[in-house]
Amino acid sequence: MKTLIFALFLGFVSTTSGLAMAASGGIHLDEVEIDLSDKASLQRGAKTFMNYCLSCHQASYMRYNRMAKDIGLTDDQVIENLMFASEKIGDTMTVAMRSEDAKKWFGVTPPDLSVISRARGTAWLNTYLRSFYVDDEKTMGTNNTVFKDVGMPHVLWQQQGYLSHDEESGHLSHVTEGDLSNYDYNVMVADLVNFLAYIGEPSKIQRLALAKWVLLYLFILFLVVYPMKKAFWRDIH
Ligand code: HEC
Numbered sequence: 001m002k003t004l005i006f007a008l009f010l011g012f013v014s015t016t017s018g019l020a021m022a023a024s025g026g027i028h029l030d031e032v033e034i035d036l037s038d039k040a041s042l043q044r045g046a047k048t049f050m051n052y053c054l055s056c057h058q059a060s061y062m063r064y065n066r067m068a069k070d071i072g073l074t075d076d077q078v079i080e081n082l083m084f085a086s087e088k089i090g091d092t093m094t095v096a097m098r099s100e101d102a103k104k105w106f107g108v109t110p111p112d113l114s115v116i117s118r119a120r121g122t123a124w125l126n127t128y129l130r131s132f133y134v135d136d137e138k139t140m141g142t143n144n145t146v147f148k149d150v151g152m153p154h155v156l157w158q159q160q161g162y163l164s165h166d167e168e169s170g171h172l173s174h175v176t177e178g179d180l181s182n183y184d185y186n187v188m189v190a191d192l193v194n195f196l197a198y199i200g201e202p203s204k205i206q207r208l209a210l211a212k213w214v215l216l217y218l219f220i221l222f223l224v225v226y227p228m229k230k231a232f233w234r235d236i237h
Pocket residue numbers: 048049052053054055056057106108109110111113116120125128149150151152153155156192
């Protein structure tokens with residue numbers, strides 16, 4: 001029986017890692033910690049998203065006021081700091097760019113990012129956003145190790161700087177320095193991926209909060225029931 005369970009476990013591990021490898025074309029993916037209870041991280045991620053992603057991509061399942069509540073901001077804070085187009089607080093996060101124009105400029109329409117964290121996985125996103133490299137043959141001047149011939153430019157070049165890619169070793173190294181150190185850039189991307197994980201599954205935040213109360217309830221119930229059980233059985237034993 002033990003061997004059977006072990007064999008099943010091995011099978012499970014190898015299929016899941018096999019899938020992860022297939023999705024990245026055999027390239028190592030950098031894992032990232034997702035913590036939906038870390039409001040400060042989600043707020044920083046939201047800021048990066050609004051500043052650098054929403055100009056091309058939309059997140060049409062997400063409303064600004066819902067986000068405000070979930071990540072611990074007031075509606076006014078969101079209106080003043082995070083809404084750059086003239087939308088209303090109850091609107092969903094759409095872009096002004098027409099999809100025909102985007103197609104003309106980038107060859108493809110930038111996809112909606114509402115559920116990208118579930119489609120690609122957070123490790124893939126984390127790696128993708130750190131792996132743009134200079135490639136003169138591309139229209140945008142850059143390519144990406146996990147997304148070959150990507151139509152998206154390296155929008156965070158100012159923060160990360162430009163990287164070059166060594167085909168043989170697979171190593172990325174700086175051609176130009178960015179405004180941020182490697183460490184700070186990785187934190188910026190991790191916060192952004194945390195935010196993308198949140199918009200992919202916004203109700204998870206509420207479920208996590210609810211789970212805490214349920215566990216507390218069970219604990220209190222246990223404190224009450226356990227002595228009662230003991231009292232009942234004392235006479236019988
Ligand atoms: C200038 C426009 C532009 C901006 C700004 C931009 N992107 Fe993109 N993005 C694109 C385009 C175009 C594609 C499609 C690439 C392709 O299919 O070749 C894309 C693709 C992607 C993908 C891959 C989607 C897939 O097919 O799996 C992800 C993830 C992504 N972008 C995330 C982001 C994030 C996060 C930001 C903000 C830091 C951002 N993008 C900013 C244009 C943009």
